[in-house]
Amino acid sequence: MTDSATTKSTVSGVEIVLESVTKRYAGQKDAAVDDVSLTVPAGEIVVFVGPSGCGKTTTMRMINRLIEPSSGKITIDGKDALSIDPDELRRGIGYSIQQAGLFPHMTIAKNVATVPGLIKWDKKRITSRVDEMLDLVGLDPDTYRDRYPRQLSGGQQQRVGVARALAADPPVLLMDEPFGAVDPITRGLLQDELMRLQTELGKTIVFVTHDFNEAVKLGDRIAVLGNQSSIMQYDTPEAILANPANDMVAGFVGADASLKQLTLTRVRDVELLQCPTVTEDDSVDDLRRLLESRKRQWALILDSRNRPLRWVSPAHLAHATTLRGVGQNVGEMVSTQSTLQDALEALLAESTASTCVTGRRGEYAGLITIDTLVGHLSSMRAEHAHDHDAEPSDTKDNGATTNNGDTEVSDAPS
Template sequence: MSQNEVHSGTGVGRREGRPDDRDVASGGSAVSGVEIRLEEVSKRYPGQALPAVESVTMTIPAGNTVALVGPSGCGKTTTMKMINRLIEPSSGRITIGGEDAHSLHPDQLRRRIGYAIQQVGLFPHMTVGENVGVVPGLIGWRSGRVADRVDEMLDLVGLDPAEYRDRFPRQLSGGQQQRVGVARALAADPPVLLMDEPFGAVDPITRGNLQDELLRLQAELGKTIVFVTHDFDEAVKLGDRIAVLGPRSTILQYDTPEAILANPADDTVAGFVGAGAKLKQLALLRVRDVELGEVPTARVDEAPEDFRRRLTDGRSQFGLVLDARRRPVRLVSAVELRGVTSLRNAGRPVVDTVSPASTLHDALEAILTDDEGVAVVAKSRGEYAGVVGIDTVMATIRALRAEHEGSADEETPS
C-alpha cells in the first residue's frame, strides 16, 4: 500500500447516532449516500515542478461524513473539487457509487452532487425560493414539485418557508444565507454533498449552530459528505472519519476522530490535534448521550406570582419561561418575579441554546457563559428539552479520564 493509499477497514468504528449502511438492517437511519473511491488521483499544473495533488487513494464510505483537514495550500480543496470535476484530474480514477465520474458529462455529474461553499454563492437577483429551486428546475422537475421541494428544504434547515421564500439573499443574515446554501445543495436530493469550509465566514456562535444543523440533517438524510476545513476541532465534531493531509494531499492519517485523538500517527498529526486532546474528546459525545436535567417552566401567559410561588416552594434557583410553541424565551429567578405583571419581559432572554446534536464541548462553552451555570437544550424546532449542568459535564470528563487510564494500564506490559 502506497503512502497515500487509505481504505476504510471493517475495524474502523463510528460514533453512535451517525448514519451507516449497517443502520438500515438494524432499523436506524437509512443511507441515501453512495461510496466514493479515489484511485491514484493526481493534479499537475503546467509550469509547476511538483503536482498540487499526488497519487491520492482513499475510500469514502456511503453515508459517512469525511473531513479533509490540513494547512492552507496542502491541496484539500483541489482534491475535493476533482470529485465533481470542477477541477479535472490529471491522472487517476474517481468512482461515485461505482460509476466512473469521468464517463459523465461534467454538468450532468455536478447536478448529482450538492456543493456548498464558504461565501454561499447565492444568486443575488433571485429570491430564496428561486435559489433553492435552481437545480430541480434544471433537471426537469415540474413547477409544482419544485415549489413543494423548496418549502420542504427551507423547513428542513429551520427557515419558515412563508417568511423566507420570497426574500432576497441581501435580506438575510450570514447564517441564514448559509442555511439557504445548504438547502439549495440538497434540493435535488443528491447522494453526495461537497462542502468547502462552508461555515468559515460566520461568527463562532452561528458557526456552532450551523454545525449542529448539519449533524441533525446528516442523521436524518444519510448523505455522503466530503467536508473541507482547516479547523481540526470542526473536523472532530463533524467527521465520522478524518483525513489529515500534508503537502500535495499526502494522507498522514485517515481514521475516526477517536483514533486520531488517542493515537496521532506522527508529530505532524499531533500538531493538528494540539493541546487539550482530552477536552476535545467532549466533541465525540453529544448532548443526547447524557441524561438531561430539568428546571421549572411556565407558559408565557401564566401569572408571574404563581410561577414565583412554585420556584420558592420547590427551592429552585431559577426557571424558564416558554412561548406558545414551548420554546425557551426567558430565564427568571424568584427574586426577579417580585412585582412583575407579565412573564413576557421578566428576567433575562434566553440568548443561546444547544441541541441534542450539539457536542458536550458546545454545552460546556454555553455553561461557562451562563449566569446560572447551565446550557438550555432545545429540539430541532426549538422546543424545550431540558438542561445540561456543569456537574454532568464534569462527571463525563472524569469517566473519560478513568476509561483512558484503564486502557493505558491494559497496554502496559506486566
C-alpha cells in the same frame, strides 16, 4: 463526531472511491495532488483537514470534476465519474461553499430551485421542494422565500446554500469550508444544523476545513492531509486523538487533546437536568406556589412551541400580574446535536452554572451544567486508566444520575 450506527435512521448516500488520483498543472514541477487513494463510505461525513495549499480543496473538486484529474480513477456508487457528462454529474452532487455563493439577483426561492429547475422538475414540485428545504434548514418559507440574499445574515445565507445544495436530493454533498466566513457562535449553530440534517438524510458528505476542531466535531472519519494531499492519517476522530500517526498529525491534535475529547460526545448522549417550566399564559400565582413548594429560585418561560424565552425568579414575580415580558433573556443555548465542547463554551461565555438545551426544532429539552462536563471527563479518564476495560468511575451528585432526564438542577442562572 457522528454515531452513524445509532443515530442515522436512513442512508441515502453512496460510496465514493478515489484510486491513485493525481492533478498536475502545466508549467508546475510538482503535482498539486499526487497519487491519492481513499474510500468515502456511503452515508458518512469524511472531513479533509490540512494546512492551506495542501491540495484538500483540489482533491474534493475532482470528485465533481470542477477540476479534472490528470490521472487516476474516481467512482461514485461504482460508476466512473469520468464516464459521466460533467454537467449531469454536477447536478447529481450537492455543492456548498464559503459565503454560500448565492445568486444576488435571485430570490431565496429561486436560488434553492436552481438545480431542480435545470433538471426540469415541474413548477408545483419545485415550489413544494423549496418550502420543504427552507423548513428543513430552519428558515420559515413564508418569511424568507421572497427575500434576496442581501436581506439575510451570513448564517442565514449559509443555510440557504445548504438548502440549495440538497434541493434535488443528491446522494453526495461536497462542502468547501462552508462555515469559515461566519462568527464562532453562528458557526457552531450551523455545524449543529448540519449534524441534525445528516441524522435525518444520511448523505455522503465530503467536507473541507482547516479547523481540526471542526473536523473532530463533524467527521465520522478524518483525512489529515499533508503536501500534495498526501494522507498522513485517515481514521475516526477517536483514533486520531488517541494515537496521532506522526508529528504533523500530533500538531493538529494539539496539547489540549483531553479537552477535545468533549467534542466526541453529543449533548444528547448525557443525562440532562430539568427545571420548572411554564408558558406565558400560565398563572403568576401558580408559578409562585410552584417555586415555593419545590424550594426553587428559577423557572423557565417557554413560548407556544416550547422554545425557551426567559428565566424568571420570585423577585421578578413580586409585582407581576402576567408572565408576558417578565424575567431575563435565556442567553446562549446549545442543542442536543451540540458537542460537550460547545456546551462548555456556552457555559463560559454566559458565566452561568447551567445552559439550556434545545431539541430538533428549538424546543426545550433540559439543562446541562459544568458538573455534568466534569463528571464526563472524570469517567473518560477512568476508562483510559484501566485500558478501556474498567467501568466509568462514579462521580459525585452532579445531576447526571439515571432518572430518565428528570433530575432537577438546584439553580439555573447565576
